[in-house]
Amino acid sequence: IVSFKPNVKLRLLIDALASYATTPSFSIDYRQNCFLKDGEAFRYISGSIHYSRIPRVYWKDRLLKMYMAGLNAIQTYVPWNFHEPVPGQYDFSGDRDLEHFLQLCQDIGLLVIMRPGPYICAEWDMGGLPSWLLKKKDIVLRSSDPDYLAAVDKWMGQLLPIINRHLYQNGGPIITVQVENEYGSYFACDYNYMRHLSQLFRSHLGEEVVLFTTDGAGVGYLKCGSLQGIYATVDFGPGSNVTAAFEAQRHAEPRGPLVNSEFYTGWLDHWGEKHVVIPTAAVVKSLNEILEMGANVNLYMFIGGTNFGYWNGANSPYGPQPTSYDYDAPLTEAGDLTEKYFAIREVIKMYKELPGGLLPPSTPKFAYGQLCSVMLVIYMVPLCSLLCLICALNMDVSLSRQAFGFMLYQTVLPVNCLKPTPLSSPLNGVHDRAYISIDGIAAGILERNKALTINITGKAGSRVDVLVENMGRINYGKEINDFKATKTFLFTSCFSKATFTQQRCSQKLKSFSLAFFFKDTYIQFPNWRKGQVWINGFNVGRYWPSRGPQVTLFVPAHLLSTSVQNNITVLELEASPCSSGSCTVEFTDTPVINGTVKSTGHFKSSSTDKTFWSRTILE
Ligand SMILES: *[C@@H]1O[C@H](CO)[C@@H](O)[C@H](O)[C@H]1NC(C)=O
Ligand SMILES: *[C@@H]1O[C@H](CO)[C@@H](O)[C@H](O)[C@H]1NC(C)=O
Ligand SMILES: *[C@@H]1O[C@H](CO)[C@@H](O)[C@H](O)[C@H]1NC(C)=O
Numbered sequence: 211i212v213s214f215k216p217n218v219k220l221r222l223l224i225d226a227l228a229s230y231a232t233t234p235s236f237s238i239d240y241r242q243n244c245f246l247k248d249g250e251a252f253r254y255i256s257g258s259i260h261y262s263r264i265p266r267v268y269w270k271d272r273l274l275k276m277y278m279a280g281l282n283a284i285q286t287y288v289p290w291n292f293h294e295p296v297p298g299q300y301d302f303s304g305d306r307d308l309e310h311f312l313q314l315c316q317d318i319g320l321l322v323i324m325r326p327g328p329y330i331c332a333e334w335d336m337g338g339l340p341s342w343l344l345k346k347k348d349i350v351l352r353s354s355d356p357d358y359l360a361a362v363d364k365w366m367g368q369l370l371p372i373i374n375r376h377l378y379q380n381g382g383p384i385i386t387v388q389v390e391n392e393y394g395s396y397f398a399c400d401y402n403y404m405r406h407l408s409q410l411f412r413s414h415l416g417e418e419v420v421l422f423t424t425d426g427a428g429v430g431y432l433k434c435g436s437l438q439g440i441y442a443t444v445d446f447g448p449g450s451n452v453t454a455a456f457e458a459q460r461h462a463e464p465r466g467p468l469v470n471s472e473f474y475t476g477w478l479d480h481w482g483e484k485h486v487v488i489p490t491a492a493v494v495k496s497l498n499e500i501l502e503m504g505a506n507v508n509l510y511m512f513i514g515g516t517n518f519g520y521w522n523g524a525n526s527p528y529g530p531q532p533t534s535y536d537y538d539a540p541l542t543e544a545g546d547l548t549e550k551y552f553a554i555r556e557v558i559k560m561y562k563e564l565p566g567g568l569l570p571p572s573t574p575k576f577a578y579g580q581l582c583s584v585m586l587v588i589y590m591v592p593l594c595s596l597l598c599l600i601c602a603l604n605m606d607v608s609l610s611r612q613a614f615g616f617m618l619y620q621t622v623l624p625v626n627c628l629k630p631t632p633l634s635s636p637l638n639g640v641h642d643r644a645y646i647s648i649d650g651i652a653a654g655i656l657e658r659n660k661a662l663t664i665n666i667t668g669k670a671g672s673r674v675d676v677l678v679e680n681m682g683r684i685n686y687g688k689e690i691n692d693f694k695a696t697k698t699f700l701f702t703s704c705f706s707k708a709t710f711t712q713q714r715c716s717q718k719l720k721s722f723s724l725a726f727f728f729k730d731t732y733i734q735f736p737n738w739r740k741g742q743v744w745i746n747g748f749n750v751g752r753y754w755p756s757r758g759p760q761v762t763l764f765v766p767a768h769l770l771s772t773s774v775q776n777n778i779t780v781l782e783l784e785a786s787p788c789s790s791g792s793c794t795v796e797f798t799d800t801p802v803i804n805g806t807v808k809s810t811g812h813f814k815s816s817s818t819d820k821t822f823w824s825r826t827i828l829e
């Protein structure tokens with residue numbers, strides 16, 4: 211037993227109070243209906259930014275612009291398939307360096323609302339779930355399916371300890387962590403699954419962290435989406451009845467802070483549908499109503515960014531999203547300040563002091579002009595092992611274990627088809643687009659939900675090539691088990707299969723002086739139809755000006771070299787203009803993501819189009 215002198219006791223008490231005051235804390239105050247940060251009432255005004263859609267070199271610039279708009283927090287998703295491409299192989303390097311991103315947020319003075327999934331929707335391939343989960347054919351994703359849960363547990367065993375290190379109470383920027391995502395919109399309504407996730411998150415992150423769910427602002431959505439012990443929030447966009455929307459949240463959470471976790475500043479696009487524009491006036495009006503009520507808000511998106519490579523998702527009935535995820539957000543895809551940005555900043559200013567300091571300007575863009583092709587190479591596809599195609603075969607379980615891109619199937623015509631003979635995928639089995647040629651001559655295109663039959667002609671013994679393109683997995687709804695490549699064709703004979711491998715362009719861009727390549731730019735494809743483009747080996751995304759609405763692709767400056775020649779590889783899938791002379795791509799300083807659209811715009815072969823899949827090397 212130690213007895214203290216009175217002054218020692220007092221000293222200990224003061225120390226205890228001091229350490230209480232300096233230990234960061236973040237919690238919910240159910241009495242005052244607000245968040246408590248370090249014991250004081252706190253409201254966040256946040257914006258969504260997905261680090262996976264922005265090159266690492268630009269993270270700081272974009273975050274700084276968000277901070278300067280008056281935001282005190284950002285919200286981000288963690289796409290599982292971006293970090294675990296192959297089971298058990300984790301990638302947190304480069305553009306996937308989540309901890310670096312979190313550190314930048316903290317350095318700039320932004321708190322973080324973390325949305326680790328496992329499912330994220332986000333117009334991202336398969337809603338962030340890795341396609342290798344589909345190896346189990348009848349897996350029920352986002353449920354208590356034991357194989358699904360085992361994979362989730364393993365992944366979260368990697369991810370959640372990282373998040374834990376950056377929680378607010380542990381000295382980091384993360385104030386809240388979302389469990390699942392709009393689960394109330396999913397058919398499964400599996401409470402055991404949500405309970406499992408809740409326990410999993412608690413076991414890694416502790417009892418103190420504020421966990422939350424997000425659902426549509428309707429009692430029906432909250433029914434399956436919310437769970438005892440996890441704070442329920444809602445999402446809704448401009449034009450909604452703000453009072454009614456928060457009444458839905460109150461149905462699930464009678465007390466606590468009002469939170470709109472996704473207030474839509476814009477909206478997503480689909481290939482073949484008009485670019486969506488959400489008027490600034492509507493955004494500003496609803497934002498003002500939300501802030502006036504004292505509610506917390508996250509603006510989704512504050513900057514959309516880009517679906518580089520093959521990362522875009524799709525909606526159902528099948529409609530893939532384009533490469534640009536500009537979202538008509540206050541910062542453009544390329545991080546430029548818009549009229550919407552300044553209008554939102556003015557609204558925030560009425561509720562909160564804006565930070566001092568200089569607003570970073572939009573990055574300069576440069577029109578490098580036209581590049582001419584000097585060489586057209588017919589792409590040769592290697593022939594691999596024999597495989598029977600009458601059975602359903604798909605990209606995810608194929609021998610190659612290739613999750614993205616293209617797959618080639620080949621066979622020979624078993625009989626003469628001298629008159630136009632239908633070739634069809636009666637069960638809509640082409641996932642998602644098939645380019646068919648007979649003896650190397652373009653014959654037509656099958657497309658999921660859009661073109662299920664073409665006519666072909668050819669002699670017995672003619673070679674049939676079917677190149678199937680994965681255009682992005684469905685990211686929302688009950689059809690997220692989106693198997694790729696192809697399921698059934700009319701032909702039931704044996705096919706030989708080959709995998710398509712991406713080839714790096716080996717030619718040099720000789721015509722450009724070195725000093726030019728240091729600014730952001732946009733690439734466009736006059737008279738080209740549809741394909742994929744790589745710049746110095748980096749997959750910049752899909753172009754499809756013949757369908758629209760996106761016409762130009764964002765090319766961030768860091769992809770371009772100032773010291774060695776730059777290389778551009780174009781994989782044109784339908785018909786490159788090279789066969790008819792003029793064969794150029796163009797670098798412009800003005801983005802066009804609102805071009806005219808054609809909902810089908812199918813390419814019809816003509817005698818001048820000799821083949822699909824030409825790989826063009828631009829010099
Ligand atoms: C908005 O919803 C509230 C609560 O449901 C209702 O009282 C009000 O009339 C609605 N306002 C409009 C303009 O519909
Ligand atoms: C295929 O050819 C038949 C007979 O010439 C014709 O009736 C049919 O419309 C054609 N189908 C397509 C999809 O072109
Ligand atoms: C372009 O390709 C050439 C030849 O392979 C190579 O030497 C050069 O480094 C490449 N340029 C870049 C920027 O990767």
Ligand SMILES: *[C@@H]1O[C@H](CO)[C@@H](O)[C@H](O)[C@H]1NC(C)=O
Pocket residue numbers: 804805
């Ligand atoms: C496309 O967007 C640009 C820039 O916002 C605008 O000037 C132009 O009028 C738009 N075009 C169409 C067809 O909507």
